[in-house]
Amino acid sequence: MSVQLKGTLLLVRFALRRDRVLLPAWVGVLGAMVAASAVGTTGLYADARERVAAAEAINASPAIVALYGPILDTASVGELAMAKMTVLYAVFVAFMGVVIVRRHTRVEEESGRAELVGATAVGADAPVAAALAEAALAAVAVGVLAAVGNVAGGLPVAGAVLFGASWTGIALVGAAVGLLAAQVSSSARTVGFVASGVIGGLYLVRAVGDTTAWWLGWASPFGWGTRLSAWSEPRPWVLVLHPLLAAALTFVAVALRRRRDLGSGLLPDRPGPAHGSPRLRDAVALAWHNQSTALLGWTVGIAGMGVLMGSIVPDIGSMLDSADARAVIEAMGGLGGLQDALVFALASIIAVVITCFGIAAITRAAGDEYAGRTETVLATATTRDRVLLAVGGLAIVGSTWLLLVSGAATAVGRGDGLDPVWASLAQAPAVWLVLGLGLVLLTIRSRWAVAGWALLAAFVTVGQVGETLRLPDWLIGLSPYHHVPKYPSEAFVWTPGLVMTGLAGAALLVAWLRFRSRDIG
Amino acid sequence: MTGAAPSLEVVANPIEISGLVKTFGRSRALDGLDLTVAPGEVHGFLGPNGAGKSTTLRVLLGLLRVDSGSATVFGLDPWRDATEIHGRLAYVPGDVSLWPNLSGGETIDLLLRMRGVRPADTRREELLERFGLDPTKKGRAYSKGNRQKVALVAAFAAPVELLVLDEPTSGLDPLMEQVFNECLAEHRGTGTTVLLSSHILSEVERLADRVTIIREGRTVETGSLTDLRHLRRNRVRAEVSGVVPDLAAVPGVHEVVTEGRVISCSVDPVGLPALLSALDGAGVLSLTSTPPTLEELFLDAYRSTP
Numbered sequence: 116m117s118v119q120l121k122g123t124l125l126l127v128r129f130a131l132r133r134d135r136v137l138l139p140a141w142v143g144v145l146g147a148m149v150a151a152s153a154v155g156t157t158g159l160y161a162d163a164r165e166r167v168a169a170a171e172a173i174n175a176s177p178a179i180v181a182l183y184g185p186i187l188d189t190a191s192v193g194e195l196a197m198a199k200m201t202v203l204y205a206v207f208v209a210f211m212g213v214v215i216v217r218r219h220t221r222v223e224e225e226s227g228r229a230e231l232v233g234a235t236a237v238g239a240d241a242p243v244a245a246a247l248a249e250a251a252l253a254a255v256a257v258g259v260l261a262a263v264g265n266v267a268g269g270l271p272v273a274g275a276v277l278f279g280a281s282w283t284g285i286a287l288v289g290a291a292v293g294l295l296a297a298q299v300s301s302s303a304r305t306v307g308f309v310a311s312g313v314i315g316g317l318y319l320v321r322a323v324g325d326t327t328a329w330w331l332g333w334a335s336p337f338g339w340g341t342r343l344s345a346w347s348e349p350r351p352w353v354l355v356l357h358p359l360l361a362a363a364l365t366f367v368a369v370a371l372r373r374r375r376d377l378g379s380g381l382l383p384d385r386p387g388p389a390h391g392s393p394r395l396r397d398a399v400a401l402a403w404h405n406q407s408t409a410l411l412g413w414t415v416g417i418a419g420m421g422v423l424m425g426s427i428v429p430d431i432g433s434m435l436d437s438a439d440a441r442a443v444i445e446a447m448g449g450l451g452g453l454q455d456a457l458v459f460a461l462a463s464i465i466a467v468v469i470t471c472f473g474i475a476a477i478t479r480a481a482g483d484e485y486a487g488r489t490e491t492v493l494a495t496a497t498t499r500d501r502v503l504l505a506v507g508g509l510a511i512v513g514s515t516w517l518l519l520v521s522g523a524a525t526a527v528g529r530g531d532g533l534d535p536v537w538a539s540l541a542q543a544p545a546v547w548l549v550l551g552l553g554l555v556l557l558t559i560r561s562r563w564a565v566a567g568w569a570l571l572a573a574f575v576t577v578g579q580v581g582e583t584l585r586l587p588d589w590l591i592g593l594s595p596y597h598h599v600p601k602y603p604s605e606a607f608v609w610t611p612g613l614v615m616t617g618l619a620g621a622a623l624l625v626a627w628l629r630f631r632s633r634d635i636g
Numbered sequence: 637m638t639g640a641a642p643s644l645e646v647v648a649n650p651i652e653i654s655g656l657v658k659t660f661g662r663s664r665a666l667d668g669l670d671l672t673v674a675p676g677e678v679h680g681f682l683g684p685n686g687a688g689k690s691t692t693l694r695v696l697l698g699l700l701r702v703d704s705g706s707a708t709v710f711g712l713d714p715w716r717d718a719t720e721i722h723g724r725l726a727y728v729p730g731d732v733s734l735w736p737n738l739s740g741g742e743t744i745d746l747l748l749r750m751r752g753v754r755p756a757d758t759r760r761e762e763l764l765e766r767f768g769l770d771p772t773k774k775g776r777a778y779s780k781g782n783r784q785k786v787a788l789v790a791a792f793a794a795p796v797e798l799l800v801l802d803e804p805t806s807g808l809d810p811l812m813e814q815v816f817n818e819c820l821a822e823h824r825g826t827g828t829t830v831l832l833s834s835h836i837l838s839e840v841e842r843l844a845d846r847v848t849i850i851r852e853g854r855t856v857e858t859g860s861l862t863d864l865r866h867l868r869r870n871r872v873r874a875e876v877s878g879v880v881p882d883l884a885a886v887p888g889v890h891e892v893v894t895e896g897r898v899i900s901c902s903v904d905p906v907g908l909p910a911l912l913s914a915l916d917g918a919g920v921l922s923l924t925s926t927p928p929t930l931e932e933l934f935l936d937a938y939r940s941t942p
Contacts, residue, residue, distance in 0.1 A: 225736065225776055301776065301777070302736065302737070302776060303736075304737065384773070384777050385774075386739070386772035386773065386774075387738065387739025387740075387741070387742060387772050387773070387774050388739055388741060388742060388772065389739065389741040389771040390741050390742070390745055390755065390771075391738075391741060391742035391743070391744070391745030391746050391749070391755065392742075393749075395742060395745070395746050395749070396746070396750070397750055398750070401735075401746060404738075405735060405737060405738075483735075486733040487729055487731060487732075487733040488733050488734070488735060490694070490697075490699055490729060491727075491729060491732075491733070491747070491787075493697070493698075493699060493718070493722075494697050494699075494725075494727035494729075494800075495722055495747060495750035495751045496719050496720075496722045496723040496750060496751055496752050497719070497722070497750050498718070498719050499718075632701065633701075634699065634700045634701060635694075635699040635700070636694070636699065636700075
């Protein structure tokens with residue numbers, strides 16, 4: 116092993132130790148989603164005719180194609196079962212790579228820990244190599260688990276292996292994108308935004324390619340999953356593209372890394388204002404100030420997602436030309452029922468995504484406390500109530516705002532009334548309850564705040580997979596999202612929302628009482 | 637008792653701690669600590685790493701809840717009346733962590749505003765100049781010393797009744813340490829009380845009126861430097877013309893070493909008259925007496941307590 120890579124193995128072991136919860140959770144949830152999708156699809160349709168009808172319905176809607184990509188072989192069970200996984204969930208796979216690499220490169224540099232490690236007898240390239248190695252391990256793990264999930268769900272082995280390999284590939288691409296982004300700025304947050312922007316951009320290129328110019332889809336790694344055609348007449352050579360792209364990006368990133376100083380970025384650090392704005396005057400203003408860029412990004416992203424998803428809704432109805440599709444739809448409660456069910460389904464998906472904003476705000480507050488910044492704030496004439504109000508207000512008001520944006524955008528995309536707005540707002544009590552529990556975790560002990568992610572993942576997994584796996588009702592019922600009224604496909608009822616709002620209020624009360632009486636730090 | 641006259645508060649000690657106990661799980665961070673800081677004094681708070689200095693300061697700021705004993709700041713309960721107390725003090729933490737995306741200037745103004753002070757009415761510009769700090773850099777770009785300067789400028793910019801400083805010079809170079817000393821002297825001149833935690837003895841020796849030394853969460857020594865020195869041995873070195881006297885027999889004299897006609901020893905305050913008359917009898921040619929340095933006091937205090 117070259118001198119520049121000395122110590123890589125040690126750093127990999129160290130990184131795996133640090134990520135012993137994050138990594139299995141991320142890989143595990145994705146694997147569970149694949150298995151649930153495979154099991155669900157094979158069980159959902161009685162015969163091949165129904166499946167073909169469903170696949171044709173997907174292809175008939177430009178909006179669905181934009182979101183999931185087309186289904187090339189409408190007769191293929193595997194392709195239908197993995198419709199969401201091939202493109203949309205591949206984004207989460209790519210993000211796994213981004214998160215791992217960013218966490219072990221730029222975040223370490225910003226905190227100064229990279230300096231500590233760099234001063235020991237490890238090679239200059241070892242930290243980067245270790246981050247990539249861990250990401251590669253995770254990529255292989257998620258690919259293997261996806262293949263196993265498919266086989267367990269009753270899909271053909273050959274297709275399952277190809278599909279799994281495509282997930283491994285997209286995770287590698289994500290890791291390389293993360294590494295390249297990490298060279299751009301000295302701020303880990305900016306690096307996160309850049310990487311998210313690149314992933315979002317590639318996804319968009321694919322969406323345009325799939326809907327209007329097929330060749331353009333080849334320009335985005337998110338288009339390769341569909342074009343691999345894993346389940347019938349596959350083109351295995353497509354799988355070479357992922358590692359090639361990842362290697363090229365890594366090559367550029369490493370070259371850039373070698374040219375720059377530790378801790379610096381390609382973008383120069385812009386100076387900030389010499390004086391603080393008079394509006395930046397207390398803990399609440401500080402919390403909103405620090406999250407303003409993120410909130411703006413979220414608002415734009417959620418609005419775009421809402422418009423896109425909203426525009427799917429009328430398309431669902433327009434595919435009624437086929438008699439088979441009509442039969443499927445009748446079975447699901449007729450055209451109106453189907454559209455309404457879709458509005459509810461979209462609102463519940465976006466609500467989970469929006470909850471992430473709130474959980475991120477809470478874990479960020481925990482980071483402030485861990486670093487000693489909360490102590491600095493509390494050493495001024497700032498009450499604990501105000502500090503808690505800052506984080507709680509940001510999480511709850513911010514996510515409620517995003518729910519409103521999402522509902523409004525979906526309504527605009529659909530262009531038929533305000534139902535999506537109400538459907539989105541109906542999710543609010545569930546979101547509040549999850550965030551209330553997140554705040555309780557934060558106030559019990561700041562280190563516990565990260566468990567908010569696990570809580571959210573558990574609720575979502577139980578909700579998404581629970582019915583497929585026939586889990587007991589009480590277990591599924593633990594998820595607040597499960598109790599949101601299925602408006603507009605069912606009549607709106609107030610009781611669950613009021614009960615959950617009450618429980619969220621109780622959680623806030625517990626958090627408030629606890630935060631008044633615990634040690635800081 | 638709502639009508640307490642302000643004059644009474646001036647008389648009260650800004651900080652009173654007695655029998656303070658704080659445990660974290662099974663470890664006892666503070667174990668019956670006592671500390672009294674009188675109005676207007678610079679009080680050195682000394683102890684090695686892990687002795688409980690920062691824990692004590694964090695109790696005084698109401699960040700930690702105590703298990704037993706009592707602590708008051710301005711006669712108020714730091715836990716219950718934290719906000720009121722904090723309006724009258726400024727704090728510089730030992731390990732300053734800034735918001736990565738806020739500039740130094742924004743951070744200073746924010747901290748001042750949160751203390752209820754308008755930045756425009758303060759000495760921030762002058763202090764930025766004296767500390768040579770660029771306020772437009774982002775928090776993440778500052779070195780440890782510069783992060784410390786941000787906190788120091790915010791603390792020194794406006795008048796306060798009490799400064800709580802946790803190893804405030806640990807990241808500063810000697811020139812900046814000098815600026816720090818000047819700023820501290822200016823505040824002291826206006827009657828500010830200072831609690832200065834440190835493990836750098838020379839710094840405390842230079843700045844502090846009184847010193848409290850702690851170890852493993854307990855107060856080992858407290859008093860003015862003169863008081864403490866009084867309790868301790870002086871180093872004496874003398875050259876005599878006559879027969880070297882047998883000093884080992886003199887009560888209060890220790891560690892006698894004789895090299896030819898040069899004698900060196902250490903002596904308790906009680907043994908000093910007997911030592912001097914013995915040396916006088918031997919025809920003393922030269923005599924130096926050195927008071928113990930704080931280092932020696934410190935090591936002494938550590939050695940003598942279990």
